[in-house]
Amino acid sequence: xxxxxxxxxxxxxxxxxxxxxxxxxxxxxxxxxxxxxxxxxxxxxxxxxxxxxxxxxxxxxxxxxxxxxxxxxxxxxxxxxxxxxxxxxxxxxxxxxxxxxxxxxxxxxxxxxxxxxxxxxxxxxxxxxxxxxxxxxxxxxxxxxxxxxxxxxxxxxxxxxxxxxxxxxxxxxxxxxxxxxxxxxxxxxxxxxxxxxxxxxxxxxxxxxxxxxxxxxxxxxxxxxxxxxxxxxxxxxxxxxxxxxxxxxxxxxxxxxxxxxxxxxxxxxxxxxxxxxxxxxxxxxxxxxxxxxxxxxxxxxxxxxxxxxxxxxxxxxxxxxxxxxxxxxxxxxxxxxxxxxxxxxxxxxxxxxxxxxxxxxxxxxxxxxxxxxxxxxxxxxxxxxxxxxxxxxxxxxxxxxxxxxxxxxxxxxxxxx
Amino acid sequence: xxxxxxxxxxxxxxxxxxxxxxxxxxxxxxxxxxxxxxxxxxxxxxxxxxxxxxxxxxxxxxxxxxxxxxxxxxxxxxxxxxxxxxxxxxxxxxxxxxxxxxxxxxxxxxxxxxxxxxxxxxxxxxxxxxxxxxxxxxxxxxxxxxxxxxxxxxxxxxxxxxxxxxxxxxxxxxxxxxxxxxxxxxxxxxxxxxxxxxxxxxxxxxxxxxxxxxxxxxxxxxxxxxxxxxxxxxxxxxxxxxxxxxxxxxxxxxxxxxxxxxxxxxxxxxxxxxxxxxxxxxxxxxxxxxxxxxxxxxxxxxxxxxxxxxxxxxxxxxxxxxxxxxxxxxxxxxxxxxxxxxxxxxxxxxxxxxxxxxxxxxxxxxxxxxxxxxxxxxxxxxxxxxxxxxxxxxxxxxxxxxxxxxxxxxxxxxxxxxxxxxxxxxxxxxxxxxxxxxxxxxxxxxxxxxxxxxxxxxxxxxxxxxxxxxxxxxx
Ligand SMILES: Cc1cc2nc3c(=O)[nH]c(=O)nc-3n(C[C@H](O)[C@H](O)[C@H](O)COP(=O)(O)OP(=O)(O)OC[C@H]3O[C@@H](n4cnc5c(N)ncnc54)[C@H](O)[C@@H]3O)c2cc1C
Ligand code: SF4
Ligand code: SF4
Numbered sequence: 001x002x003x004x005x006x007x008x009x010x011x012x013x014x015x016x017x018x019x020x021x022x023x024x025x026x027x028x029x030x031x032x033x034x035x036x037x038x039x040x041x042x043x044x045x046x047x048x049x050x051x052x053x054x055x056x057x058x059x060x061x062x063x064x065x066x067x068x069x070x071x072x073x074x075x076x077x078x079x080x081x082x083x084x085x086x087x088x089x090x091x092x093x094x095x096x097x098x099x100x101x102x103x104x105x106x107x108x109x110x111x112x113x114x115x116x117x118x119x120x121x122x123x124x125x126x127x128x129x130x131x132x133x134x135x136x137x138x139x140x141x142x143x144x145x146x147x148x149x150x151x152x153x154x155x156x157x158x159x160x161x162x163x164x165x166x167x168x169x170x171x172x173x174x175x176x177x178x179x180x181x182x183x184x185x186x187x188x189x190x191x192x193x194x195x196x197x198x199x200x201x202x203x204x205x206x207x208x209x210x211x212x213x214x215x216x217x218x219x220x221x222x223x224x225x226x227x228x229x230x231x232x233x234x235x236x237x238x239x240x241x242x243x244x245x246x247x248x249x250x251x252x253x254x255x256x257x258x259x260x261x262x263x264x265x266x267x268x269x270x271x272x273x274x275x276x277x278x279x280x281x282x283x284x285x286x287x288x289x290x291x292x293x294x295x296x297x298x299x300x301x302x303x304x305x306x307x308x309x310x311x312x313x314x315x316x317x318x319x320x321x322x323x324x325x326x327x328x329x330x331x332x333x334x335x336x337x338x339x340x341x342x343x344x345x346x347x348x349x350x351x352x353x354x355x356x357x358x359x360x361x362x363x364x365x366x367x368x369x370x371x372x373x374x375x376x377x378x379x380x381x382x383x384x385x386x387x388x389x390x391x392x393x394x395x396x397x398x399x400x401x402x403x404x405x406x407x408x409x410x411x412x413x414x415x416x417x
Numbered sequence: 418x419x420x421x422x423x424x425x426x427x428x429x430x431x432x433x434x435x436x437x438x439x440x441x442x443x444x445x446x447x448x449x450x451x452x453x454x455x456x457x458x459x460x461x462x463x464x465x466x467x468x469x470x471x472x473x474x475x476x477x478x479x480x481x482x483x484x485x486x487x488x489x490x491x492x493x494x495x496x497x498x499x500x501x502x503x504x505x506x507x508x509x510x511x512x513x514x515x516x517x518x519x520x521x522x523x524x525x526x527x528x529x530x531x532x533x534x535x536x537x538x539x540x541x542x543x544x545x546x547x548x549x550x551x552x553x554x555x556x557x558x559x560x561x562x563x564x565x566x567x568x569x570x571x572x573x574x575x576x577x578x579x580x581x582x583x584x585x586x587x588x589x590x591x592x593x594x595x596x597x598x599x600x601x602x603x604x605x606x607x608x609x610x611x612x613x614x615x616x617x618x619x620x621x622x623x624x625x626x627x628x629x630x631x632x633x634x635x636x637x638x639x640x641x642x643x644x645x646x647x648x649x650x651x652x653x654x655x656x657x658x659x660x661x662x663x664x665x666x667x668x669x670x671x672x673x674x675x676x677x678x679x680x681x682x683x684x685x686x687x688x689x690x691x692x693x694x695x696x697x698x699x700x701x702x703x704x705x706x707x708x709x710x711x712x713x714x715x716x717x718x719x720x721x722x723x724x725x726x727x728x729x730x731x732x733x734x735x736x737x738x739x740x741x742x743x744x745x746x747x748x749x750x751x752x753x754x755x756x757x758x759x760x761x762x763x764x765x766x767x768x769x770x771x772x773x774x775x776x777x778x779x780x781x782x783x784x785x786x787x788x789x790x791x792x793x794x795x796x797x798x799x800x801x802x803x804x805x806x807x808x809x810x811x812x813x814x815x816x817x818x819x820x821x822x823x824x825x826x827x828x829x830x831x832x833x834x835x836x837x838x839x840x841x842x843x844x845x846x847x848x849x850x851x852x853x854x855x856x857x858x859x860x861x862x863x864x865x866x867x868x869x870x871x872x873x874x875x876x877x878x879x880x881x882x883x884x885x886x887x888x889x890x891x892x
Contacts, residue, residue, distance in 0.1 A: 022653070023714065023717075023718065025652075025653060026652045026653065026718055026719035027719075030831060045824060046824070048819075048823055051831075052828075052831070056831055056832070056834065057816050057834075058653070059652075059653045059654070059677040059678075059832075060677055060812055060813055060815060060816035060834065061812075061813065061816065062654070062657045062811075062812050062813065064811070064813050066813045066816050066817035066820055067816050067817070067819075067820045068820065069820060069823065
């Protein structure tokens, strides 16, 4: 066994910290491009900015963590995306945060990192949970005790999980003509954003695919972004096993933009997970809009869409942009007659996973997202589109505009809703 | 023309001279140290940065090994602020014979150099970027030591005991009165003035320049041959501990983490003139290859600086080789009374920075003996100013400081994380930190350092305007 084949999280952490990200700091030419794009340093002086916290500060880090303000980084990944030198700035920050939190992880960060647990606990009592989370005095207690801001967006629990729906629904009537796909719904897609998963599955079935939904757990992204690398590593490898059980060599589709990013590159680049199972899954997984655009590029996407007359704001989430695949949703939406999708042009909505939930980060997250909320309201007060769950919750909560995954319009345009 | 007087004049403000002037002052002599430039601009500012554990010499030079082990412990105590306790390893790469490790282990035990064998997997967990073909590893107490901090620490201690430190005072002549030394003549290069320092005794610590100084006193043909070695600093620490090859001492066998950089070295080439050391292309390539052997990918990392220093190799047939009583291995004391018939002049050269305090002790002992004084050495018993807390240096210190003042100060030098306040204070001599090292991984930082340290511009004028600052940060 070479050290890198090991599943031992410690080895893996070292691999990431030392081989991938840390080596890249040498390439920084101090051009400041990352500084000008960081959505957090644009709104608060509390954060020293990506160049400082990344390639500069890293030279001063050895074991001990002394620069606690690095936790103001939201891990949005914008800096890494824009760096012309290939410095893995956001990855360095995430790794340094993991070292920092190794000793004193707040209970709050542990809790909000357990998306599945929250979903499982809330589903059976969804109406109660929703009402409770909408109840101001309770939220104030939660803020005080747990550190989740009283006004932070919370997912709406559903009465039915995706698995529940899959069990109860009528079997698809059309026999598959295009072979099979594996569907990865992610925690949110399984518990909170059930509608997005349903529509995605229905669209894929409409296209002629058999959609296999294996039993699946969390990708560990929230734990990763909160610096809990060991748990996150165990999570993602478990998930890889589950997705692989869905079928060998099948394409895996997901409408969970951020979880897809975790599988595609973050687990490897940030946590240094270097495991053949992850390598297998990460090369097979596609974002649903990316998949539809691929089909279109190959001339295989039916475009007999219904006309939908709508002008709709579209926001590409940071974690989607970080996947380096452009903005496939914009291209697909253009195929639907009548749809005029307007790209937000805003870097980040502020939430960055669980960042904007925390009481000490809430104001910053709101300031980051403000231009987006304004743009959304001005463009269409009734509907906005965005690919990831937490960003949708943030936009909806802060702008008051209903926010859906782009698949929503595709589903409608195929006459499925 | 200024005239001063002292019991003892120490020539050369490297580690040796600073150690000697501290020792002399602590023994109660009125002492003056002179250097032609600033302190630590000779070999002491151009060396490798390793605080030897002794491990390197356990087989080749057991006596030096024991001395290093003892002095390492003393310096970590009395000059804590100059020392980082990085720890170190001796590792057998694929080109080294792992069986040599047995000789090493035996040698370490015999010389009382603390060393323990550890498993390769433990080593790779601690230093994951090391060559995965390493077959054996020993842990030792190597550290890194900042030459400037060390020299200024010793000099400040000497000042505290009444010594005078005269920088930019170039010795041009040594006057004798019959068979005795009478005065040292210097040129103050800042004012152009000549300075005469009347004295009873002179200790020549000019190292690679020691032959030139001896000649000024009429002691000719003291042959000190400069042995030049090059080193290369890499932009960040590729390892956080000192990595030595587990082999008989050779070229390019040590990687030392020094502050935020790490330094690979070194070589040994005879030079003609210590002021004209050449860094050859071949040697640079040789060092990069050596680095690659320890850390795969070394050649792809960013090299930021190369420099050379000169070991003073004393080749003098008239050195009393039978008189080892006052000698450390690798160090030579030349008694010009017995060699040239001139009383009151000792030349000392060689040794290591790690053993500088011990060298000083030996030469000052010899001086006391010649003067007929009984004054014991106390330099090992007391911390120098700034090291009283006993807290050793940590690489995180400046990041920590900037974390504290990030909201009310501005960072001027980004590579070295220097705030505006630090620079403004640094340019005032009384506030100047003993050491502000710049690895110069950006040009502006290098310019800044030169501007302030050569004081070629009035503080706060030229360099302030010409320095770019971090964008988006509050001024
Ligand atoms: C390449 C290399 C790597 C090394 N690495 C290590 C290491 O890792 N660890 C270690 O312990 N040791 C190391 N050493 C050894 C160590 O650097 C030296 O032993 C030590 O620095 C010598 O100090 P010094 O004071 O004797 O000499 P120097 O520092 O050279 O001091 C001599 C001083 O004399 C001054 N001078 C010259 N002419 C005049 C004049 N006319 N008037 C007034 N002043 C004058 C010079 O300006 C200079 O400051 C290394 C040496 C070399 C060459
Ligand atoms: S964008 Fe990249 S190269 Fe430019 S300052 Fe940031 S990290 Fe350095
Ligand atoms: S990840 Fe986002 S918040 Fe963090 S430094 Fe980079 S751009 Fe700024």
